[in-house]
Amino acid sequence: MKDPILDNIKTISIIGGTGKEGKGLAYRWAKAGYQIIIGSRSNEKAETAAAAVRELLDGVGVVVGKENAAAAQEGDIVVLTVPFAAHVSMLEYLKPYLQGKTLIDVTVPLVPPKVTRVQMPPAGSAGLEAQQVLGEGVAVVTAFQNISYENLLEGEDVDCDILVCGSSKEARETVLALVKEAGLIGWDAGPLENSVVVEGLTSILIGINKRYGVTSSGIRITGVPLK
């Protein structure tokens, strides 16, 4: 049964949804019955990405494309998945449209060429940077940084858990419910200060992918019986 915490969430907007990670999330939530708006800098690119997700869905679900500002405005909850170089400028652009909402920030501060080395911005992490730019009127939650596109397109038994950080416990619980709706296992990983761990874990997993010759290493939390 759907968690009542999600009663007011019908539309999920995914900013940067033209990238692989964004498309993968769009795919899973559209399949679960949410209306998805994919945001991009141009209507045309957004619509092309939306069409690609609709094709993956084989006719199920509602996925449309819009310019980023309209996407952010119309989403009941907004997901941000952009390359780190565009993180601050995109947040500044979106700031007026996000007030009063929850933002799920999927951004990882990868700094090429050394993407296997943890390198955090001065704020401490991408999540803390987002909160700094957006101010207290937006509940920033970080999640989905460790799961690969390939895993997102898989079925029910995805072998990667989702760690959810954020300063608001209610916002964390909303996102945890959306993780479940996406058919994934999520864990409350505590306050936004902890996001450095989850973001940095992505660099470690990229390093493991390279060293061990795989493409989709992930993590599982152990020692907790699943209900």
Place this chain on the structure above:
Amino acid sequence: MKDPILDNIKTISIIGGTGKEGKGLAYRWAKAGYQIIIGSRSNEKAETAAAAVRELLDGVGVVVGKENAAAAQEGDIVVLTVPFAAHVSMLEYLKPYLQGKTLIDVTVPLVPPKVTRVQMPPAGSAGLEAQQVLGEGVAVVTAFQNISYENLLEGEDVDCDILVCGSSKEARETVLALVKEAGLIGWDAGPLENSVVVEGLTSILIGINKRYGVTSSGIRITGVPLK
């Protein structure tokens, strides 16, 4: 078969080995045939802890207790597992005895009372702090921060992996071989800068223990076939 990288390692000294984590590691390596020196501020406390580990071992293995300086001096490799408040002062004390060796730092920078919140020292992590204090003459590797004492005392199928960080690839490989000798699964998690992730993960796991009512949550790396 034992990795030839371990040919020169017969004695493992565990500084702070009177704590639970240190005793757990002593137990596993003693069982694997290593001579263990448990270090403490006093010979007497060290010997009491060594006796406790010998009791767990039921007569198998060689475990003795010595004052910290002697322990550090006599170990072919040295493990540090002290409360964070004693980290820097202990490193300064041990510095002359560690030159030319590999130090496995298990320390997690937990800052009471908010131990579920990631809080790193100015150096960036306990591992980077250790390297800063010890200088380039010591190869600092961090490992074992996420595994509980309870898990260390279990048998073969411990449900928690070990992430190993360090600036020297050879030192990481030595420690990965020792992880295997301890009957655990280890992963090369890259340079010492990545240790912030593994140390901080401990705070997240303590939070998960509290929130989900368990005592030994841990992590597993997924998506990599084990050889």
